Amino acid sequence: MPLEGPSPQPGDLIEFIRTLYQHWGVYVGKGNVVHLTDQEGFSSLSSALGGTAVVREDPIEIVAAGCIYRVNNKYDQKRRPYAPEKIVNSARREVGKKMKYSVTSANCEHFVTELRYDKAFCDQVDNAKTYATGGLLLAGAIGAIAAFSMQKNRQKQ
Structure with a gap:
C-alpha cells in the first residue's frame, strides 16, 4: 500500500495503519524509519507477548509491509517538537537497544512521541x-x- 498524504520529512512521526492497531516510527531520512519493534522487526504487537522490544532502523516500505502509512505529527498542536536533526540524532542513538515493552505505558507510539516531544503520548x-x-x-x-x-x-x- 502507498503513502497516504504528504511525503515524510526527517523527524516526522509515521503511523502505519494495521488491521487492529497502529505501529509508529520516526522518519530519519533516505527512506528509513526508527521504530520500537519485536526482535524480527515485524511490529510492536508481538512484542506485547514477550515484554521486551528492540529499536531498529528499517526501510519504510519494509515496516509498512503492504499497509497504508502516513505522516502523523498529531501532537504538534499540544507540544512543541524538537528540531528535526535532534529528533533524528536521538532516534539513531537508540538503534540496537533492547527496551522494556508495555502495551499501556511503553509501546511504539510512546517511544516515538518521546523522541519528538520529550513526552510519551499514546x-x-x-x-x-x-x-x-x-x-x-x-x-x-x-x-x-x-x-x-x-x-x-x-x-x-
Whole structure:
C-alpha cells in the first residue's frame, strides 16, 4: 500500500495503519524509519507477548509491509517538537537497544512521541481505556435491564 498524504520529512512521526492497531516510527531520512519493534522487526504487537522490544532502523516500505502509512505529527498542536536533526540524532542513538515493552505505558507510539516531544503520548491506549470503560458500563446497564425485566416477568407469573 502507498503513502497516504504528504511525503515524510526527517523527524516526522509515521503511523502505519494495521488491521487492529497502529505501529509508529520516526522518519530519519533516505527512506528509513526508527521504530520500537519485536526482535524480527515485524511490529510492536508481538512484542506485547514477550515484554521486551528492540529499536531498529528499517526501510519504510519494509515496516509498512503492504499497509497504508502516513505522516502523523498529531501532537504538534499540544507540544512543541524538537528540531528535526535532534529528533533524528536521538532516534539513531537508540538503534540496537533492547527496551522494556508495555502495551499501556511503553509501546511504539510512546517511544516515538518521546523522541519528538520529550513526552510519551499514546492515543491508542487512552482510546482503548475509554472504550473499555464505556463497554463495561454498557454491559452493566444491559445486565441491569435484563435482570429487571426478568424480575418483572416473575412477578407477573
